[in-house]
Amino acid sequence: MKLSALLLGGIATFVGAQTAAPYTDVKSGITFQAYQHTTGYFLGIALPDDPTGNTDFIVTIGGKGTGWSGASLAGPMKNALLVLAWPNSNAVVSSFRKTA
Template identity: 85%
Template structure:
């Protein structure tokens, strides 16, 4: 019995170390994501349309606990990747695209990509904050993000429990992450026939570098 228990615990530890995403349905929006959750409360989820051919859209949910920032590299590494950075500011969420060629607080990235708020999946409550958005034209072909046709990918996550220096400003600099790493996402499992329905919930009033 003791041996069996040891084996079981060993198995769970291996699973945790592998850092893979798992299915997660948001209680408010009912959107089902492939999501990764970190012990700090940080989480990151992706939802994709059924047909990956030529697709450039992805629905992202990102969040955490407290007032610090949460970030994702849509390619895996920090450098030369399309990054998304988000944090709570009072009762609002501030989101931006970032990119950097060197390690340091990444500057705002501009391009055709946009973030459009999905309001029923964005909230701040007593336990955590959640920002859900349609990332439009976000899947690139230049290696700065995962490829539309990929069946699995590695994404980068980063977070700091300290709030950015100027949290009302989407372009604020941030302090270096206190945790960061890479996570494997099964993109086939992230695909859903309901994507078009969820995508239609995105409200165009909110653009990149916004405050919702």
């Protein structure tokens, strides 16, 4: 419960007035709570049904255009977990990073 409150609280700070809406990924069938900006950028998180003792979660991130996409899961980028993705040839590279 604490993990989901922390993650969703951080994302709510990030997106401001945006509200989450369910988004189901066509390939995996996973349903995310997703935030989408008018520019096409989106961020979604799927948390376990029973979070007791479980700290796993799945993130989907994307946008239109070229370059990288990223989000801080704690609002400010300092001392936070970051989710990043960028194109590399015909593949997408993703990374979780913790800032200091």
